[in-house]
Amino acid sequence: QSALTQPASVSGSPGQSITISCTGTSSDVGYNYVSWYQQHPGKAPKLMIYEVINRPSGVSIRFSGSKSGNTASLTISRLQPEDEADYYCSSYTSDTWVFGGGTKLTVL
Amino acid sequence: EVQLVQSGAEIMKPGESLRISCKVSGDSFISYWISWVRQMPGKGLEWMGRIDPSDSYTTYSPSFEGHVTISADKSVNTAYLQWNSLKASDTALYYCARHPVHCTTTTCYYSNWFDSWGQGTRVSVSS
Numbered sequence: 212q213s214a215l216t217q218p219a220s221v222s223g224s225p226g227q228s229i230t231i232s233c234t235g236t237s238s239d240v241g242y243n244y245v246s247w248y249q250q251h252p253g254k255a256p257k258l259m260i261y262e263v264i265n266r267p268s269g270v271s272i273r274f275s276g277s278k279s280g281n282t283a284s285l286t287i288s289r290l291q292p293e294d295e296a297d298y299y300c301s302s303y304t305s306d307t308w309v310f311g312g313g314t315k316l317t318v319l
Numbered sequence: 320e321v322q323l324v325q326s327g328a329e330i331m332k333p334g335e336s337l338r339i340s341c342k343v344s345g346d347s348f349i350s351y352w353i354s355w356v357r358q359m360p361g362k363g364l365e366w367m368g369r370i371d372p373s374d375s376y377t378t379y380s381p382s383f384e385g386h387v388t389i390s391a392d393k394s395v396n397t398a399y400l401q402w403n404s405l406k407a408s409d410t411a412l413y414y415c416a417r418h419p420v421h422c423t424t425t426t427c428y429y430s431n432w433f434d435s436w437g438q439g440t441r442v443s444v445s446s
Contacts, residue, residue: 301364
C-alpha cells in the first residue's frame, strides 16, 4: 500500500487561508475514512479532523476538511503563528492504515 | 482523561531483542484498539500495525509484518511492540495511538482514526 501524496510544504501569512491536499486512490481516500494530524516539533501528533469533515472537541473551527474524488483537503483559515507545524493525512482501508508523506506549514 | 504512557528511550545493539510498552489509563482497556506508528529521524509517520486488546487480534502493515510483534496484556492495560533482532534501520521514534469506540445515533464501531497518542519511545540501534 503506497503512501498518500501530500505537498512537501505550504506557506501563508497570518490571517490568510491555506489548503493542504492529500491524494490517494479509490481504494483508500476514495472512502470517507480520511483523518488529519498536526505535529509540532518534538511533540506527538494531534488529531485535527476525522472521517473527512469531522472536527474533534477542542479543535479550532478554523480547521476544516473536505474531499473530492480521491483527493482530501485540510483547510486552515485565519492562519495563526501557532499553526506552523507538520500536517499528515491518513486513510483506512481493509483493516490497515496509510499516512501521507506530511506537509510542513510555514506561517510567514 | 485517557492517557497513553510509553516506556523510556532505549539504546540497543544490532541483533538484540527489545520490547517497548504503552500503558493506557483513564478508560476501559478493551474498548478500543491500539496502533503503533514509526517515525524515522526527520521523516514522516508510518503505520506498523494494530491490536484489539480484547482478543489480541492483530493486523500488520506488509512493510513490518514478520519483523515486529504487537501484543497486549489486558490485566495491566498495556500494549507492547517487540523486536527479536534489531537492525540499525529500526532507529526511530515509536508512538502508540488509540482507536476509540465511536457511537453514532444508530451504531457503535471502532474508529478508523487515532484520537490519543503516547509521548513516543525513542529507539536507537547502533554497534
